[in-house]
Amino acid sequence: MTTDVPSSLGAVTVTRGRTGRGSGRRRYQGREVAWAYAFVAPAIILFAVMGVYTLFWGLQLSFVRWNGLTPTWIWVGVQNYLDLLWASPVFSPPVRAAATNTVWVMIAAPLLTVVISFPLALALNRTRRFVGLLRSVYFVPYITTGIAVYLAWQYVLEPNGAINTLLGALGLGSLAQPQGWLGNPDTALPTLIMIMVWSAVPVATLLYLTGLQTIDPALTEAAQIDGAGWWRVNLSVVWPLLRGITAVIVLLNLRDALQGFQIFLIMTDGGPGDHTNVLGLQTYRLAFQSELAPTLGLASALGWMLFVAALVVAVVNFRVTRER
Amino acid sequence: MNRYLRRTARTCLSIATILALASAATACSPGGDDQANGDNLTMWTFKQSHVAALQKAAETFKQKTGIGVTVEAITPDDAFLARVQAAAQTRSLPDVFEVHTNGDDFTFGAAGLLEDLTEEATWTSRYLPSVAAEGTVTERYYKQSQEKGAKSAGIKLNQRFSVPLTIGTFGIVYANKERLTAAGVTGSPKTWEEFVAALAAVRKVRPDDGGMSIGFQAPTTGMEWLMQPMAYGKLGKEGFTGLFSKDPAKNWTSPSGRAVLETYDQVTPYWMPGTQTLTIDDADIAFAQGKSSFAIGGTFTLAFLVQNGMKAENIVTFPVPSPSGGAVPDLSLAPFALTGLSVSATTGNKDGAVKWLDHLAQPEVAAQFAKDALDVPPVDLGGDPTATLGPVLGAMIGSFGSGAQAYNPGDTTHQPPSYDAAVVARSLMELTPLKKADVPTAGAGLQKIIDGYWAGK
Numbered sequence: 001m002t003t004d005v006p007s008s009l010g011a012v013t014v015t016r017g018r019t020g021r022g023s024g025r026r027r028y029q030g031r032e033v034a035w036a037y038a039f040v041a042p043a044i045i046l047f048a049v050m051g052v053y054t055l056f057w058g059l060q061l062s063f064v065r066w067n068g069l070t071p072t073w074i075w076v077g078v079q080n081y082l083d084l085l086w087a088s089p090v091f092s093p094p095v096r097a098a099a100t101n102t103v104w105v106m107i108a109a110p111l112l113t114v115v116i117s118f119p120l121a122l123a124l125n126r127t128r129r130f131v132g133l134l135r136s137v138y139f140v141p142y143i144t145t146g147i148a149v150y151l152a153w154q155y156v157l158e159p160n161g162a163i164n165t166l167l168g169a170l171g172l173g174s175l176a177q178p179q180g181w182l183g184n185p186d187t188a189l190p191t192l193i194m195i196m197v198w199s200a201v202p203v204a205t206l207l208y209l210t211g212l213q214t215i216d217p218a219l220t221e222a223a224q225i226d227g228a229g230w231w232r233v234n235l236s237v238v239w240p241l242l243r244g245i246t247a248v249i250v251l252l253n254l255r256d257a258l259q260g261f262q263i264f265l266i267m268t269d270g271g272p273g274d275h276t277n278v279l280g281l282q283t284y285r286l287a288f289q290s291e292l293a294p295t296l297g298l299a300s301a302l303g304w305m306l307f308v309a310a311l312v313v314a315v316v317n318f319r320v321t322r323e324r
Numbered sequence: 325m326n327r328y329l330r331r332t333a334r335t336c337l338s339i340a341t342i343l344a345l346a347s348a349a350t351a352c353s354p355g356g357d358d359q360a361n362g363d364n365l366t367m368w369t370f371k372q373s374h375v376a377a378l379q380k381a382a383e384t385f386k387q388k389t390g391i392g393v394t395v396e397a398i399t400p401d402d403a404f405l406a407r408v409q410a411a412a413q414t415r416s417l418p419d420v421f422e423v424h425t426n427g428d429d430f431t432f433g434a435a436g437l438l439e440d441l442t443e444e445a446t447w448t449s450r451y452l453p454s455v456a457a458e459g460t461v462t463e464r465y466y467k468q469s470q471e472k473g474a475k476s477a478g479i480k481l482n483q484r485f486s487v488p489l490t491i492g493t494f495g496i497v498y499a500n501k502e503r504l505t506a507a508g509v510t511g512s513p514k515t516w517e518e519f520v521a522a523l524a525a526v527r528k529v530r531p532d533d534g535g536m537s538i539g540f541q542a543p544t545t546g547m548e549w550l551m552q553p554m555a556y557g558k559l560g561k562e563g564f565t566g567l568f569s570k571d572p573a574k575n576w577t578s579p580s581g582r583a584v585l586e587t588y589d590q591v592t593p594y595w596m597p598g599t600q601t602l603t604i605d606d607a608d609i610a611f612a613q614g615k616s617s618f619a620i621g622g623t624f625t626l627a628f629l630v631q632n633g634m635k636a637e638n639i640v641t642f643p644v645p646s647p648s649g650g651a652v653p654d655l656s657l658a659p660f661a662l663t664g665l666s667v668s669a670t671t672g673n674k675d676g677a678v679k680w681l682d683h684l685a686q687p688e689v690a691a692q693f694a695k696d697a698l699d700v701p702p703v704d705l706g707g708d709p710t711a712t713l714g715p716v717l718g719a720m721i722g723s724f725g726s727g728a729q730a731y732n733p734g735d736t737t738h739q740p741p742s743y744d745a746a747v748v749a750r751s752l753m754e755l756t757p758l759k760k761a762d763v764p765t766a767g768a769g770l771q772k773i774i775d776g777y778w779a780g781k
């Protein structure tokens with residue numbers, strides 16, 4: 001039975017009760033609907049305040065000049081966006097440099113994650129002994145990633161750290177970095193990308209493993225009967241079947257590369273100089289590291305540009321995976 | 325689900341939900357309880373090393389007035405400023421702040437967050453004359469606030485937004501005395517050339533740990549603590565201020581600017597490996613632990629070094645020296661107020677807050693605070709501060725200079741109004757220590773940014 005609630009609560013058609021064909025429907029009492037609204041209201045209010053309101057407040061902020069303290073804003077319109085893109089000789093050069101670094105991270109981190117995690121998942125899937133132990137070991141970087149791990153990496157990477165010491169012990173001292181791996185402007189960004197990959201590989205491997213276990217063994221057995229070797233089976237049969245998972249992994253890593261900045265803030269703060277600055281960190285700098293200069297609007301504008309970029313990436317990814 | 329709940333249960337659940345939301349809302353105003361209670365003041369500082377000393381001073385204040393003070397440290401500076409921004413929006417500011425004098429205080433004051441203490445600060449005669457007016461909007465700060473893009477836009481002439489708490493200066497070189505002696509350097513360098521020679525001598529004897537550390541992760545350290553004092557000594561006040569101007573005959577692209585950069589670049593071979601990745605504290609700790617033989621800091625660095633195990637008697641300190649033939653051959657450093665105390669405009673107990681500021685300016689309280697925090701107080705402690713504060717802090721006070729021969733890092737009136745030193749200093753790092761740019765390229769890079777600030781962009 002379908003019916004309407006009393007007009008004071010708005011015309012809402014509701015269904016309840018048993019599922020299945022022929023299940024009965026009844027008219028809810030006004031009191032029941034009121035209680036339903038009362039229970040949902042906190043979530044709606046929270047979403048309205050924490051989500052919708054802040055979203056539009058942030059959008060409005062991107063068109064003003066403000067330092068977070070003064071009672072009034074100065075409306076500047078789209079000038080914040082123009083300043084970040086090209087108009088300001090102070091703000092646009094670091095944004096462009098950060099964008100270049102961000103693009104490198106967006107290319108390298110997902111690519112390396114896939115290149116490492118797919119073979120690793122294949123190997124783990126074939127392992128017969130110590131499977132649980134090995135999976136746990138490979139998953140450790142994910143569950144321990146955080147400030148403590150980044151600080152630990154700093155010690156490993158410093159001039160007298162473990163990596164330089166190890167290289168020296170192996171007779172590869174010429175590869176060591178006398179200024180530390182984060183102190184050399186040429187190695188700092190690649191080093192941070194490797195740590196990001198190290199953090200991302202566990203989840204990617206787990207996703208690939210899950211995908212591998214859903215593949216019907218008959219498919220790979222058929223390929224083997226047709227004479228395909230291990231490489232051929234994995235590249236021509238397994239890899240295409242896991243393309244959807246690859247798309248998810250790439251998307252997750254692209255999102256991290258575009259919006260994540262914790263590793264850059266904690267390990268280098270964008271240094272040495274400005275050589276590991278990325279767009280996420282530049283947004284943080286404009287918001288909270290500008291010594292109360294009125295740059296919160298610029299930070300918001302950069303945040304919105306990042307949001308649009310992330311949206312484009314998501315749409316492209318969606319279309320690519322849908323076509324497949 | 326609701327039809328399975330009894331009426332009383334539903335009522336209880338509703339009340340619980342309302343209470344939970346209400347408590348969440350009230351939790352958004354952390355200072356509420358304290359501010360509502362006139363017998364207790366809240367104070368925020370961004371210096372962890374000041375907390376214990378302030379709490380000790382608060383004990384005597386409580387005995388004297390009956391008013392307690394709860395001191396909270398919020399570090400680092402960025403987190404402190406972000407917290408103030410958030411508290412300003414929710415009107416949950418503390419009663420008293422510690423602020424960067426002639427910086428945060430003017431910005432907060434311009435935003436209406438602080439009380440004007442012009443009438444209340446009746447004790448400023450207790451301060452050293454050179455810093456007594458710090459925290460007051462003088463003609464030069466008022467003029468600066470009227471420039472386009474100024475952070476302090478809105479302040480008015482003669483307003484006082486803070487009173488000094490600590491004074492000092494940047495540009496102090498700390499050297500390991502034993503290592504200097506072992507390298508044959510027996511006296512403090514008197515010129516920049518002698519300083520570079522001392523760096524070379526120690527590095528020659530100790531190739532692994534003979535270098536100089538500074539916390540380049542905060543890039544302003546290299547620029548403001550080392551290069552700028554040297555530049556002032558080399559060019560004099562007029563030449564130095566010209567570096568930050570729009571005039572190509574005087575600024576960083578001029579022959580004078582290039583000469584300063586070439587001189588600064590002379591220290592490049594002597595940086596401690598990896599110093600470009602260190603924070604300020606890390607760089608000081610490296611010196612205290614013997615990983616470097618020189619460190620650059622300020623008067624405030626001494627306390628941190630001692631706290632981290634460095635023996636004071638093994639430290640040689642001297643101001644960054646002037647190059648030979650420089651415009652100011654006997655360069656000294658003028659003290660200025662580093663931090664001050666401000667009263668929030670939203671305090672419910674202004675009288676109590678002002679009494680607390682007055683209490684901290686009492687000579688005996690200031691002296692005790694200085695000894696507890698190992699920081700230099702602004703209060704005039706007489707002709708022999710060593711007798712009151714001990715030899716280390718006393719000697720530091722004795723090294724201060726004044727007049728045209730003294731470089732004052734606190735005077736920033738020659739800089740563009742919206743100048744962000746961190747942005748400029750990151751560009752300078754390309755020259756040293758990173759060696760990614762030569763002198764002309766580095767000079768052009770600095771000037772491009774500074775011109776942008778002058779243009780108000």
